[in-house]
Amino acid sequence: MKLLLTSAGIKNPSIHDALLDLLGKPIAEATALCIPTAGYGHPQTNPTHAWRFISGQEPQCPMTELGWKSVGVLELTALPSIGRERWVPWVQQADVLLVNGGDALYLGHWMRESGLADLLPSLRETVWVGLSAGSMVMTPRTGKDFVAWQPPTGSDETLGLVDFSIFPHLDHPDLPHNTLTNAEKWAAGLSGPAYAIDDETAIKVTDSGLEVISEGHWKRFTPQQP
Known part of the structure; x- marks a missing residue:
């Protein structure tokens, strides 16, 4: 899977160009599934936020409104009740997954419960575009500062598909x-x-390595040696 981990979506031309590079085709030729699930787990969000994300009415965080060939909605909390034989082909056929912000731990929980987390390693050419929590879920931990929804494990661990954490x-x-x-x-x-x-910053991750894409500012932190 190819990752574009953003703080606020496709905010500027540099991040837009990075998305096109990952897709390998124009946006108008690419099919997308948007995942609103994380928003339901955060105490400061509500159904209006989910609608704005899905409908492309969130200009401060451009995601679904970029001119995709098609956009579908993949609600992770529904997947366990419909069977993998139905939803797995939907994911496999999509060029890009657009993943909303909200609560990263809630999102991670439902990615595991739904089976999407287990499917991700097989999606070699799919692009994951995360927005805030949609990016943080791919990291090893959110850090205690970003714990709002309490997972059953009581931990701040997320999926760990990358080896770094994100403060958006x-x-x-x-x-x-x-x-x-x-x-x-x-x-x-x-x-x-x-x-x-x-x-104004995103982190692009492919098999070739990591690249910070920015028209704003950012900082990398390395763990201190004991």
């Missing part, structure tokens, strides 16, 4: 806690590398 929305004017100072404290509580990224 760095210096966002509506999120006074998301400062570089607080990001440094957050990173100090982790055991692995981490990135603080603003809304």
Whole structure:
């Protein structure tokens, strides 16, 4: 799977170009499934946020409104009740999965419960575009600062498909806690590398390695040696 881990979607031409590179085709020729699940787990979101994401009415976080050939909705909480034989082909046939923000631990829980997490390693050519929590779910841990919904395990562990953690929305004017100072404290509580990224930044991950795509600002943190 090819990953484009964003803080706020396809915000600028550089991130847009990175998406096209991963797709290997124009957006107008690519089929998408959007996943709104994470939004339902966060205490500050509601059904209106889900509708805006699905319908492409969220201009501050461009995802579904980019001009895809088609866009479908994949709600992970529904998948266990319909059977893998129905939904697995939907995922396999999509060029890109557009994954909304919200609560990364809630999203990770339903990715495991639905079976999507187990399917991901087989999706070699599929592009995963994460928005905030949709990016954080691919990391090893969210860090305690981002624990809102409490998973059954009581842990802040996420899927660990990449080896670094993400602090999104760095210096966002509506999120006074998301400062570089607080990001440094957050990173100090982790055991692995981490990135603080603003809304103009994304992290592109392929078999060839990792590349930070940015028209804003970001910082990488490395774990301190004992």
